[in-house]
Amino acid sequence: MIEAGHFALVLALALALVQSTVPIVGSRINDARMMAVAAPVALVSFALIALAFLALTWAYVTSDFSVVNVWENSHSQKPMLFKITGTWGNHEGSMLLWVLILALFSALVAVFGRNLPDQLKATVLAVQGWIAAAFLLFILVTSNPFARLVPAPFEGQDLNPILQDVGLAVHPPLLYLGYVGFSVSFSFAVAALIEKRIDAAWARWVRPWTLAAWIFLTGGIAMGSYWAYYELGWGGFWFWDPVENASFMPWLSGTALLHSALVMEKRSALKIWTVLLAILTFSLSLLGTFLVRSGVLTSVHAFATDPTRGVFILGILTLLVGGALALFAWRAHALTAGGIFQPISREGSLVLNNLFLTTATATVLIGTLYPLLMEALTGDKISVGAPFFNLTFGSLMVPLLIAVPFGPLLAWKRGDLYAAAQRLAWALGGAILVALLIMLFVDRTMLFAALSIGLAAWLMLGAATDLVLRSGVGSQPWSVVRRRLWGLPRSAKGTALAHFGLGVTVVGIVATVAFQTERIVIMKPGDTIDFAGRQLRFERVEPFAGPNYTEDQARFTLISGNRDVGTLVAAKRLYTARQMPTTEAGILTRGFSQAYVALGDPSGDGSWVVRAWWKPMVTLIWLGPCLMMAGGLLSISDRRLRVGAPARRRSQPVPAAAE
C-alpha cells in the first residue's frame, strides 16, 4: 500500500510534466488534440495524488510504524480522529496535502472549464502543471513521506500534543484550499500573458476562483486564530507572528484582487493591474509556504528544519515568481488599457481599496522579512512585533474602513460623492451615537476605543445602507421591501454581508483589546475572586485520565449577580508518550463574551496560580469572518457569476467578450 502510494506519486510527477508541456505546445501550434490532453491528465493526476494521500492516511490509521513518517508523528494510543488528521500534522504529509489540493483545483478547472476557449484552458492547465511538477519533485526529492524504517518499532513517538485537537482537522485543509486556490488566478494571469489576450470574460472566469480561494482562506485564518486562542492558553487571538503574517499577506492581496477583478469584469479597466495582483497574490502564498516550511522561522508550524528543503522551496519560489514577473514585464504592454473613469466613481473607490490593501500588504511583508534580512546582512537579531504592526497596519486600516461604505453607493464611471454622503448621513449619526454611548456607559477614559467601535458601527450601518436604500425600507410597504430585497442581485447582498462582517470583526477586536479584564491571582479551592463585575469561584481540583494523557482538572464557577452561570474546566495536562505538559484553558461563553481561565503552577500547599480574563465581545472576532465567508458564498452563487454560465448581454457593451 505504502509503495503503491509512493509509485502513484512518481507517476503523478510524470503526468505533471506531460501536463506542463503538451497542452501549451498544442495551444501554440493550434493542435486541438494536444490541447485536449490537458483535462484528462489533470483528472488522472488528481486521482493518483489522492491515492498517494490515502495510502499515507491508511498507514496512520493502522499505525504502521514501519513508515518513518508515521513512527515520528503517531502513536497507537492516539484517538482515531488525530490519527487521520495527523497525516498532515507533519512536514511531509502537509506538503502532500498542499499538492493534493493543487491537483484538486486543476481537476476542477478541467471539469468546470468546459466553456473556456480551448487555448486558454490548455495554457491554464499547463501552468498548473508547472507548479504541480515543481512541488511533486520537492516532495519526492526532499520530503518523501513514504520512507520505510527497518526494523519497524513497536510504538510511535506520538504527535506534538498541541496539534492533537479538532483544529488540526479544519485549519490546515481550509488554509491550503485558500492558499493554493490562488494558484488558479495565478495560472489564468500567466495564461493571459502568454496568450497576449485578456478581456472582461477573462475576469468573469477568474473572479469565482479568486472568490472561492478567498472564502477558504478567510475561514482558515479565522479558524487558526481561534485555535491559537483556546489552545495556547495565552488568551491572545493574533500575535503578528511571521507564520500568521504568511497567511495574512495573501489574504490582503487576495482581497485587493477580488475588488480589482470586479472593476475589470464590469468596466474592462485595471487589466494590467489585475493580472499583476493575481501573480503577486499566489507569489505571497508561495512565500508563505517557503517561510513556514523551510525552517527559517521557528514556530509550531515548522515541524522540522532541514536546510536542503529551504533552498529547494526558495528555488521553486524564484523560478515561478521570477518567471511570472519577467513574463509580466515582457508582455504586460500587449494588454490594452481599458475604460476610463473619474476619480470619484465606483472604480475610483475600488482603486483606493487596492491602494490601501496593497500598501498594507507591503508593510506586513516588510515587517515580516526585515528581521530575516537584518540577520542575514548584519547578524543583528531583532524582532518586529505587535507594536510595529499595530502602528503601521492600524494607521492604514482606519482611512480604508472609513471609505468602505462609500464604495457600493457610488455609480460606475462617474459618481456623486455628495449624494453618497447624504445617503450615509444616518449611518454617520448612528456611529457617533454608538461612540457616545460607549463613552457614557462603558468607560469615559477610553476615547480611542469608543471612536474605533464607532468606526465599526459606521461600517456595519454603512453596509446596510445600500440594501436599505435599494429595497426601499421606510418608504415602501413591507411586502414591496421584501420582494425587492429578494430580487436584489446576490452579489450586492454578498458585498453588504461581507462588509458588515468586517465591522463585526472590528467590534470584537476593539472591545477585547480595550475592555478586557485580566487577573493573575493565587487561588486555593474554595476561594472566590471578583473580576469584571462577576465572581469566579475555584471549586476543586481532580485528576482525570484521557486516552493518551493524564491531567489535573480545576473546576471554576462563574457567578454573576449571586447566581451561578456556568462551569469552567481548566487543566494541566501531561501527554504520556512524549512526557509533554500542556495547558488547557477553561472557557465559558456568555452571549458574545467569554470568560477564560488558564491554570499556572501549583505552589505545593494546594494553591494554584490562576490567570483569568473576561473578554467582552471576543467571539465577534471570529463571527465576523463567518459573515464574510457567507457574503462570499452568496456572491459566488450569483447567477451572473456562476462558473460556466454564458455571459449575458449587458446594457453597457462589454468590449470583446469572447463567447
Added chain:
Amino acid sequence: MTRKQKRLGVIAGGLAFLGLAMGLTFYALGQRTSYFYMPTDLATQAVPPGQRIRLGGLVEKGTVVRGQGTEVSFAVTDETRSVPVVFAGILPDLFREEQGVVTEGSFRSDGIFMADSVLAKHDETYMPKEVADGLKAQGLWQEN
C-alpha cells in the same frame, strides 16, 4: 485635464501615498523593534533602563523562585554571565531549568530585567534559534 495629465496625477498621488506609508513603516521599524541580547552581550553594550529588548539564554539551575505572589524570578545565563529576571504571569508549559528561553521586557533601574513575556516552546526538542546561535558562537552548545 487630458487623459495623460490625469494619469500622471493619479500616479503622483499613488506615489506620494506610498512614500508616506513607507516613511511611516521605516519610522516604526526604527522605533518599535526590539533587539536580542545574550547576557554576555550586555557586559559590553549598555542597555538603558526602560528600553525594550529580548533577552535569551538558559534558565540557570537553582535560580527559579516561585510563590512570591504571582511573580516568578529566575536567572538567564549563557554560562559566562547571568542576569536576574522577574516575570509576573504564567510560565510556558515547557519552562525548565537549564533549558533555552527567550524573554522580552526591559531593565529596571536596579538592573533586574522585568519580563512581560517568556517565549513558549512548542515542542520539547526545540531550542530557541537565537539562543542556539548565541551559545554556538560561544562554543557552548552543539547541534545534535
